[in-house]
Amino acid sequence: MCNAFFEINLDYIINNLEEIKKEMKNQSIMAIVKGEAYGHGLVEVAKSIENQVDYLGVGLEYEAIKLRNHGIHKPILILSPYFNADKVLDFHITPSIDNMNDLIDLSKKAVERNEVVKFHLKINTGMNRFGLAPEKLDEFIDTYLDLENVSLEGVFSHFAAVYNHAYVDQQLTIFNSCITKLKEKNIDIEFIHMANSKAALEIPKARFNMVRIGNAIYGKIANKKGLNIKTAGRFMGKIIDTRHIKKGEFIGYGIAYKAKKDIRIGIIPIGFYDGFEVGREIKNYSLKDVLMSAFKSLYRYKKPRDLVYVGNIPLKTVGKANMQFLLVDLTDQHEINVDTVVEIMTPSFFVGRDIERKYVKTIDPFLYSETQMIDKEVAISSLDE
CATH class of the missing domain: 3.20.20.10 (Alanine racemase)
Incomplete structure (x- = not known):
């Protein structure tokens, strides 16, 4: 795979x-x-x-x-x-x-x-x-x-x-x-x-x-009017390595994340280049735009979104995302190891062109359990047709 x-x-x-x-x-x-x-x-x-x-x-x-x-x-x-x-x-x-x-x-x-x-x-x-x-x-x-x-x-x-x-x-x-x-x-x-x-x-x-x-x-619309609309695209990856980090050590660029205890992290080869956390930027800011952006940033700082899942288990990202890699906390997830498949919750419109597309008619039972079929909602900005 x-x-x-x-x-x-x-x-x-x-x-x-x-x-x-x-x-x-x-x-x-x-x-x-x-x-x-x-x-x-x-x-x-x-x-x-x-x-x-x-x-x-x-x-x-x-x-x-x-x-x-x-x-x-x-x-x-x-x-x-x-x-x-x-x-x-x-x-x-x-x-x-x-x-x-x-x-x-x-x-x-x-x-x-x-x-x-x-x-x-x-x-x-x-x-x-x-x-x-x-x-x-x-x-x-x-x-x-x-x-x-x-x-x-x-x-x-x-x-x-x-x-x-x-x-x-x-x-x-x-x-x-x-x-x-x-x-x-x-x-x-x-x-x-x-x-x-x-x-x-x-x-x-x-x-x-x-x-x-x-x-x-x-499937990328917030108000589904009670219709059974499903998200058609799933951005998938797998963990390629795990590492142990000691309490007090920093992780990633800008020493933005400091381990509060001994932790185990997983490395996933997906980053900005592939579309992870890629968003749109407003060039001509109004005061309203600035205030809304500040409010959203504060809200996500206090209540960050879960962006990586194994089945229905959310994995917390640690440190800043890189160009081609992101790191997740696996400390309490002992069953998750190298080669575990993960789902990346990111707007599909920005999935990188070089990412392989796989087309399915039904979900591969060897990759996903039934619990993974739950349609997770991702808060993203609507793109008009």
Whole structure:
């Protein structure tokens, strides 16, 4: 067995989709598989769910091409408005468009090749990253109606802060007004979508006729609405060595940890490079950001999270994590020794690219006991689709 691997249970991903469908019956679903399916494997996940969803969503054009090259036939939307018109046509990919110049260029290329290409219009309702400004929609409509060989299949936007109900309502008002304007021009729209996982589960009015589901597919969502949603990915490693440390000796970088008694530690070859305790940093801090960060740091100092488990037994990490190693306290766990398999509780989105991915349909009974099947919750920041 290798020293570290990311185990992905494809049955859990399918289960999660089925659970989501119970909550929102007759709803078109776009599965978000950008970023290597949030670390779970772009091609492997897409193949396992292709027949369970209506659309696949990727962030960048090369991801869509990769899926096509691996035999995926389901419609694929590039969520960002950056694409090459020839490649979109070559690989039958749906582009997102948020400006008239790109629409005109796409039309010209489609006319040259005597093909019709579908696209989705991205509208900026308040996130201010991508999207057509609402005040330019009239001009966009006039341009679109004069063009040939391009077909508006979908219209979408993106919530900036699902937890902020006032801002959600503001964005919905803008989006709905744009949809109304399109319909008044007798433009048929097959797919209207704005909700990510959190919005889809918590705000029914934001579902329209399609939802974009990412976090929830992989089990990384806090509010599961009573659904049997399971965490699909497990970051696994094994103990490669043990050492005895005497009372009063320091452990690790910065002499940050001092042994209060004689202890036994285990060494696990996983560190920052592999994604352990990797998080996102806010570059432009507000006072609120600073205060929240300080509060979280104080809380975790007083009540640190358990990040390493053997079955349901938590192992306390000692010292600072290294680039490629972390240390755990095994003093009271006499049965845990070299080659014992451990589970690392870290957001799967940040599991290193070099970590081997192992795909399972059922859990290997030789690796895990039944008690290890309990779905442990990890407090992590939600990543929007």
